[in-house]
Amino acid sequence: MVLKRGRGVAAINYPTGMNLGGDPSQALVHSTPTGSFMVTLSSVDLGQGLRQVMSQICAETIGVPTEAVTIDTADTDTGPHCMGTFASRGTHRIGNAIVQAAREARDVMLEVAAEELEVDAGDLDTDGTGNIHVKGAPQKSISVFDTALAAHFKHGRSISGRGMFLVPRSFPETETGAMKPATCYAHACVVADVEVDDETGEVTVLSVKNVYDVGRALNPKMVEQQLVGGSWMGISHALYETTEPYYPDRENGGTDFNQYLMPGPGNLADTETIVIERPAADGPYGAKGVGEMCANPQIPAVANAIFDAVGVRVDTMPITPERVLRALKAQSQEALAG
Amino acid sequence: MARVPVQFTLNGQDRAEFVESGVTLLHALRHTMGDTSPKAGCQQGTCGACTVIVDGELRLSCLTLAETCEGASIETAAGLANEGLLHPLQRAIVDGFAAQCGFCTPGMIMAAKTLLDHTPNPTRDDVVEAISGNICRCTGYEPIIQAVLTAAQSNSQKAG
Numbered sequence: 001m002v003l004k005r006g007r008g009v010a011a012i013n014y015p016t017g018m019n020l021g022g023d024p025s026q027a028l029v030h031s032t033p034t035g036s037f038m039v040t041l042s043s044v045d046l047g048q049g050l051r052q053v054m055s056q057i058c059a060e061t062i063g064v065p066t067e068a069v070t071i072d073t074a075d076t077d078t079g080p081h082c083m084g085t086f087a088s089r090g091t092h093r094i095g096n097a098i099v100q101a102a103r104e105a106r107d108v109m110l111e112v113a114a115e116e117l118e119v120d121a122g123d124l125d126t127d128g129t130g131n132i133h134v135k136g137a138p139q140k141s142i143s144v145f146d147t148a149l150a151a152h153f154k155h156g157r158s159i160s161g162r163g164m165f166l167v168p169r170s171f172p173e174t175e176t177g178a179m180k181p182a183t184c185y186a187h188a189c190v191v192a193d194v195e196v197d198d199e200t201g202e203v204t205v206l207s208v209k210n211v212y213d214v215g216r217a218l219n220p221k222m223v224e225q226q227l228v229g230g231s232w233m234g235i236s237h238a239l240y241e242t243t244e245p246y247y248p249d250r251e252n253g254g255t256d257f258n259q260y261l262m263p264g265p266g267n268l269a270d271t272e273t274i275v276i277e278r279p280a281a282d283g284p285y286g287a288k289g290v291g292e293m294c295a296n297p298q299i300p301a302v303a304n305a306i307f308d309a310v311g312v313r314v315d316t317m318p319i320t321p322e323r324v325l326r327a328l329k330a331q332s333q334e335a336l337a338g
Numbered sequence: 339m340a341r342v343p344v345q346f347t348l349n350g351q352d353r354a355e356f357v358e359s360g361v362t363l364l365h366a367l368r369h370t371m372g373d374t375s376p377k378a379g380c381q382q383g384t385c386g387a388c389t390v391i392v393d394g395e396l397r398l399s400c401l402t403l404a405e406t407c408e409g410a411s412i413e414t415a416a417g418l419a420n421e422g423l424l425h426p427l428q429r430a431i432v433d434g435f436a437a438q439c440g441f442c443t444p445g446m447i448m449a450a451k452t453l454l455d456h457t458p459n460p461t462r463d464d465v466v467e468a469i470s471g472n473i474c475r476c477t478g479y480e481p482i483i484q485a486v487l488t489a490a491q492s493n494s495q496k497a498g
Contacts, residue, residue, distance in 0.1 A: 047439025047476060225435040225481065232478025258384045265466045265479035 001199035005206075006309025010300035011189040014293030015182030017089040023167040025089075026080035027097040029058060029105045030160035035130070035148035037062060037069045037105070042079035043094050045071075048291065049222045050090050056218055057095045057284050061102035062109065063126025064144055088289030091218065092184055095284030097163035104161025112151040112159065113142050184280050186288040187213040190234075192269075192301035196309040198328060201321030203306060205235050207270035208298055215280040215288030227273045227294045234298030235269055236262050239318050346410045348373065349417025357404050363397070364388045366404035367414065375416035375444040379473075386472030389445035390414050396452045396471075415444035418451070426489040426496075427451055436485040438476035446472045450486045460490055 017023045028040040039058050045051045051071040059066040072079070082094060107121075113132040114121035117140060125135045126144075133141035151157045172179040193206040210231050217223040240261040244253045254260055279286025299317065307313055312327035341356040348371060357366045364381070367373045367390070379387030381400045388400040391413040418425035424432065427447050437443045446469055453460055453468035460468070465486045474482060 047437075047441075049438075221435050225438060225477070228480060229438065229476045229478040232480070233475075256382070257380055258382055262473065262475075264470050264473075265483060266470055268479060271478070271480065 001197060004196050004198060004309040006194055006196065006305040006307065008192045008194070008301045008304025008306070008308055009190070010192075010297045010304060011187070012293065012297045012300075013185045013187055014088070014289075014296060016087070016092045016184040016186065016289035017167055017182050018087040019167075019170050019179075019181040022169040023083055023089065023093060025082045025093040025097045025165050027094065027101045027163040028080050028160070029062075029098065029101040029163070030158060031105065031109070031144075031148045031151070033148055033152040035064075035068065035144040035146075037064065037102075039069060039071050039098060039101070040079050041071065041073045041094060042076045042082040043073055043090060044085050045073055046085070048085065048090065048226070049219065050085060050094070052222065053091055053218050054094060054098055057098050058102045060285065061099050062106045063128055063132075064130060065128065068130065068144070087182075088186070088291035088293060090289070090291070091287050092280075092283055092289050093165055093167070095218075095287060096165040096282075099163065099284050100165065101161040101163030104163075105159050106161075108151070108157060108159045108161070109144065109147055112155055112157055113147045115155065116142050116147065116150050184215070184282055184288050186215065186290060186293045188293055188297045190231075190297040190301040192298060192305045194302060194305040194309055196306055196324065198310055201324035201328065203239055203302070203319060203321075203324060205239070205269040205298075205302060205305075207272070208235065208301070209272045209274075210294070210297070211274045211276060212290065212294060213276045213278055213288070214290045215283045216277050216286035217275055218285060218287050220275070223275060223290060224273065226290055227275070228271065230290075230292075230294030231271050231273060231298060232263070232268065233295040235302065237295065237317060238299040238302040239263075239320070242318050242320075245320065342405060344404050344408055346407050346412055348412050349414060359405065361404050362400055363390070363392075363402040363404045363407055363412075364399035367399060367412075373414050373416050375414045377441050377444060379441065379445075384473070385442075385445075386449065386469075387442055387445045389448045389472065391448055391452055394452075394455070396449060413448070413451075415447050418447065425451075426492045427454070427486065430485040430489040430492065431482070434481050434485040434488060436477060436481035442472055442474045446474065446482055450482075450489070453486070454490055454493060458490060459494055460487070462487065 031037050054071050055066050055069040058069045110121045110124045123134050126132050130144050131141050151159050170180040189211045191209045195204045280288050312331050314323050314327050340359050342359045345354045355370045357370050376390050376399050377387035379385035383398045383401040390399045392410050427450050431437050449469050449472050465483050
């Protein structure tokens with residue numbers, strides 16, 4: 001038995017969103033009489049942190065504290081349309097819709113505040129803590145609270161806005177086949193170090209070094225959380241996860257998730273993660289989708305590292321010990337025949 | 339089906355309920371006692387999402403019959419916070435961003451609590467061993483391991 005070490009590198013471009021019948025998300029924003037803001041969506045938060053990040057985007061755009069924003073999600077009977085939270089599209093598509101809706105609401109809010117202060121709305125700015133003031137003259141101000149009250153009870157206005165973000169469906173050009181199936185590509189690069197046991201075929205990932213370009217990390221801790229978990233999942237895809245791990249046919253396959261292999265807390269590779277922020281021109285505050293892309297580059301990096309270690313190309317995932325052994329066997333047979 | 343009485347202490351409170359004979363502790367907790375902190379994951383004893391503590395020992399509530407807990411003292415994640423103050427493990431999980439979808443978290447916390455109850459100053463390997471019966475899909479485990487170590491540290495600081 002020999003343990004052989006290898007290093008592999010991989011770089012990926014990963015799209016945000018998809019291209020079926022167009023890729024729309026919509027959002028509605030309105031204020032309560034006391035100056036809290038409600039964002040109505042059909043989008044779902046299933047733990048990826050959508051509510052938090054959408055609150056931040058809305059708050060930043062209107063110019064109020066994040067705590068002043070409530071995200072009302074996931075009623076597709078009553079909410080504005082959303083294609084859904086998949087294809088790493090949530091932050092980008094829904095975020096863009098919220099920016100648009102929040103801008104419209106902010107404009108109404110500043111118009112009402114301007115009337116109350118008897119100034120031009122164009123001269124007003126928000127301080128981000130719940131006040132609206134004349135630019136350069138912070139003492140001439142009105143709170144968002146009082147502005148919302150005035151809008152409701154004096155001016156008869158709704159501080160609200162509509163956001164509609166649509167990436168239109170793209171069809172291939174007949175001559176060239178060129179098309180735009182997705183937008184706003186995120187990028188990643190990974191270096192993986194592995195150890196391959198040439199007797200058992202077992203692969204151990206010793207370390208992964210990940211670099212991700214995420215556009216802008218709207219919530220840096222949550223981005224880090226996603227990237228760390230995603231890196232682990234990428235290794236899991238590369239080496240472990242399959243519904244059909246057994247030979248020779250489906251009859252020998254797993255019957256439930258008890259037979260679905262994933263690495264546990266004792267199988268963790270030494271992981272390093274670096275975030276690069278190059279704001280995307282079409283992203284909300286520069287953000288790209290980081291949901292899925294973070295779990296992809298480890299796979300080719302690990303495959304390349306295995307090639308570096310033992311000289312075999314395994315092109316079927318997951319790279320199980322059986323597949324490594326079969327490849328090693330084929331390699332030695334070729335060498336004999338050669 | 340015949341219903342049978344079960345009596346036990348749940349998070350320090352005496353509880354007496356009738357349950358259908360043969361139901362699991364998980365089912366009784368969630369559907370009769372109204373404590374939904376133990377999660378129904380695989381329901382085959384593999385994923386650890388249903389983990390609770392019975393008389394100080396870690397148990398998979400999906401494989402434990404409710405009737406066998408007669409007179410026992412049962413702890414779940416729902417009982418950890420004290421008058422709105424989070425348990426150090428909960429605090430560390432929140433502060434350390436060690437939960438994403440949250441489905442594994444209550445079971446994970448009970449596994450970690452049992453470790454810290456018996457081993458107040460665990461090594462990293464102790465933590466890995468303690469949570470190895472609990473599957474997490476989101477975090478990659480490292481943030482959870484770090485959170486348990488952080489909680490142990492804050493406990494020992496308090497004790498010191």
